[in-house]
Every structure is written in C-alpha cells, then in structure tokens.
Amino acid sequence: MPAPARTRPPRVPTAALLLVFLFPAAAIAAPQCSSSRLSETPPAVNFRVDNDLFGGENQDQGYTNGAVITLVSPNLADYTDDPCLPRPARWINRYLERLHPGRFEQQNMVFSISQSLYTPTDYSRADLIPDDRPYAAILMASFGYNARSGDSLRTTQLQLGVIGPAALGKQVQRAVHHVFDGEDFRGWDNQLHNEPLLGIVHERMHRWGDSEGNAGGWGWDAIAHYGGALGNRATYVNTGLELRWGWRLPDDFGSTPLRPAGENTAPARERLSGWSWHVFATSDVRAVARDITLDGNTFRSSHSVDKRPLVGEVGYGMAVTHGRWKFALARYHGAREFEGQKERPVFGSFTISRML
Template structure:
C-alpha cells in the first residue's frame, strides 16, 4: 500500500471526482486537491554539539483528502479491503481523512567521537532507517493519527555511511566507534496520537492565538511509551492544522483539509510557537540495546521531556519552519540535556 501511494505522483482529476473515481478507481484520482510534500532535517550541530540524537532526516508525502478508507471509490478495491482494519484501529466519526507515507533515518552516537573501543558508560552507536504509513482523521477541533513504522536498526540502517558522508563534505572528523553499533534488527513501531484544539482567539487585524494538546502511545520493539503535551501558537496567520512537525511518529501536522476547502497552503503569514512533550518510556532500543541479541546498552531514564520554541513562515504554496529543541537527560550518566535544531519545508503541489 505504501508503494502504491508513493507512486501516485501529482496527477489530479479535472472532471467530477465521483465520475472519475467510479470509472477509473485509483490513487491518482483521489481528489482534485493538491498533495503536500514535507522535507525534515534535524541536527545537534545547530546547538554546537555532535552526540546523542545527532541527526535525523525525513521525507513525507501527505495525500489529498479521502472520503474514508473503506468506501472511497478513488481507492482500488483491494486497498479498500485492506483498509477495513482501520475501522478497528481508528473508530469514530470524522469529517475528513487522509494518508501520509514517510521515509526517514535517525542517527545516535556517544559523545567521544575519537574512541574506537566500546564506551560502556555512554549511549550505543545506533541508526534507524524506516518506512512509515499513517492515517489522519479530523474534525474541526480534533485529529487522530494512526501510524505504523517498519525498518531496520543496526548496520542495515546505513547510519555510519550517512554520517561519514556528511562529515566528509563538511570537513568534520568522523566518529571512530561505529564497529560497536547495535546489531541488525527489524524494527516495528505502532503509534496512536490524538490532538485537540482547546483554545482559539482571533480578531480582525489583530494577533491570532491557539493552543493544541496531544496525547498518545507507541508500541513496538523500537520504542514503547506514553506521551502527552501541548503547543501554543501566536502570529499574523495560523494554519488550519494541528501544530508543528518534528521528526517523530504521528507528528505530521498536515491534517486532512476541512470540509469545502481545496488548499492547505493558500494564505500567507508568520507565527511563533512553543511546545512541550512528556514521555513515560518503557522501551527505547537506542538505549536498551537489541531485543533479540546481546548488545551494548545503558540504564535509561523512564521519564523524558522535550521543550521547543520556533517560528514558521507560510506563503501561498509553501511553508518553512525552524525550531530549537531541548531534551532532558535520557539515561543515567548523561552529562547534560541535549539541544538540537529542526528545519521543515512543506510544499503544496
């Protein structure tokens, strides 16, 4: 299904949608509305460091609206049959729905890049290369996200090669201890998250303010946790979505379009935001080590939090966001909390 959605391209139906979908079902005829393409890049070099969660990159494709996953004539019949599982994982009545397909990589390293031996009191070398498929469903004030990520941890994640390539281009010394990274392991992560707009203030020619809460959980051998948090935004224009999008499961804020709206990025403006996210962590493979084989591990902290502040500028057809994140200590022996920067570019086409 992920391959099917990725291959949809940017072809849209010019004729009546129902007629097109009835005569020629397929993802290419989802809607005559444009899709959104998101490009994410995160790195702790923005904070002048090079360790812990040191780099992340993700590309995501956000589909146009689906009427639903089960009966939408724009989806092939076999896809609609597969999607019947969504009735179990995402019950409820929602106004609009869409899908998100993502591909990403994350890189984790200890602090000392020059040691080639195993650093027993620092976090393991690790990488995570994954493909994700998410369903978004929204009403005016609520959005529910169901996502599954499947990928590889270990040498198959190509984390070493990716980091070496970037460091070589930038003339930065390479890390010498990648021979101690986690072993290859198939990773699966199932995530549910619900977001709610609890406050919305707007006056003509005045500032716009809103507040969005979120809570959810993740299950899998990669990460298992409960999380909750909130974001507050203020600016000349606030997108009709559900907040900022860092690289984490269920974070894509490009929600399904509201009813009778044809474009996500149809207006321009600027806004600032602050956000918090708190997690109770039962498992984190990047600290606990491999699930089915012996590997390096450290003693993780069971409660972790993120605080972020940033700014977003939106124009007709695009949006760029920058945020600086501060993450609390994740394991025993970690010297200090971590900071990293995040850039997101969204294009509507």
C-alpha cells in the same frame, strides 16, 4: 601467511529496499482524483532535517541526525476505495482496517520514510564506550491515518523498519561529514545489531483558539496531545502542549514536526493564500518502558545503558507560509535520557513543505 579476511559491506535486506522505494513511488503515483478535490485539499510533500549541530557547538552526540520525507494525501472519503489514494495504498489498507479510525468529518493518510542516527559523545574512540549510549541507526517507513472532528484529531501510525548496519548509518554520516569537513565517528563497528522493527503510535489532540479570527489577522491557539507507542523500537505514554501566536494561523494541529500530525499532515478545513507566519512553543513528557537505542537489541546481547524512565523536551520555533510553501525552523532542549549522560540533548529541525 594467509591473506587478511576482507570485511563484507553491510547488505541491505530486500524489505528495506522495498520500504525506501515502493512507498514513496506509490504515494506520488497519479491517482484518479477529481481536480475539484485536489484544488480544495491538495496533497503535500514535507522534507525535514534534524541535526544536533543546529543546537550549537559541541552538540554532535545523542540523536545526532535525522531525515524524513512525508507524503500527505488529500482529504479522503475512506481508506480502501477512494480514488485519491494510489492503488497500492488502497490494497494495503484492506489488510489494516483495524487501524482505520472510522468515519469522521475529515480524514487523510500519510506515508513517510525516515532515517535516524544516534552516537556517543566521544567520536575519536573506536572501542565500545560502556558508560555512553550505543551507536545506532534506524531506517523506518510508516503509514499514518488521521481523522478530524472539529477541533479534535486522532492519529495512528504503523511503523516498519530496521535498526543496525542495514540502516546505513555509518555510510550516511561519513558522507555528510566529508561534505562539511567534519570528523569521522570511529566507533560504528560497535553499533547495535540488525533487527527488524515493528511499532504502532497513537495520539489524540485537541485545539483551542479563535479559529475564525486567526484566519483573518492576529491570533493564538493551544493544542494539547496525549498518546503512546508500542513496539520493539519504543514503548511509552506521553502528553504535552503546544502554544502558537501569529498572523493568520493555519487551521491544523501544530507546527512540531517531531510528532504525528505535525507540519501540514492533518486534514485542514481551509487553505490559506498569501503570507502567514507564527511562532510556537511546545512540550512533551514521556514515561518510557523501552527505547531500543538505549536498551539495546531485543533478541540479542548488545551494548546498552540505564535509561531514565521519565524524560521530556521543550521546543520553540517559527513557521512561515506563502502560497503552497511552508518553512519551519525549531530548536529542542531535552532532559537527560540515561544515567551518567553528561550533556542535555539539544538539536534543531528544519522543515520544507509544499502542496502539490
């Protein structure tokens, strides 16, 4: 009897390895940036974890886990020659000039690496579940360009990544569940196939509120946004609003880490010292033409479900800042994303930010 064929472990393409290692290394390299500029607008690093277990019991499903590390540049004079950007970033920007927003009062750049995992509800089934969402994992790198004029901001992100076994979703989820004594999801052999991802995201935001009063005491603000995305990962248009109230509100464009320019990534006109805190409530509505985690692979036959064309979510949370550190905790409630979905998505998000 012939020996059973051995299953080859998924290989990570060279491009994926470059996304994971090259861009963070480039972003934290010590550029020739003046100490005065670094003191006025220091670079920052943000680390965010999303997990549906934060949403409560029996919530290990849908968008089940995500992790993002984001590196934020100081305010920049330009995107191709400013010494506050590391040399690899300046070199890349020369080929991406069409994405640059032009000259504004302030502008900066953001680099991020993220992994997102999506699973159906029943973890115990090893077969394909036709009426529930596909297993999917996404590994993504993005370059973000923010430009601010007063209380208005425009942000553009170029996203490059991969979906499928190369994103290592099965391995990461099992490792995390073994640490926390969770159950293994048995259906990862049915996940979406490997496919490169390319997309662009653009949003515009405007902030209202008493900025001068907020910096010295109690205050509130409101931040409206609209924009969209185009690519094989996702294609949609969206709009929404965030409301904040608290002690010494930051001079930024929101505390919602799920969207571009959230959580300490937009240029700031002033830097607060000491303690500050605020609570926030946010909403977002999207008209969706494509979502690869529901529609399935673009160029190959794969598992898919009938997505709903109009979806949205509301969230609420609290952010605390002291000195160079910021902590934010949020909880999100979403609309059902596809026909036959039993539970509405609920998940939590925790973010740690530090100015360098």
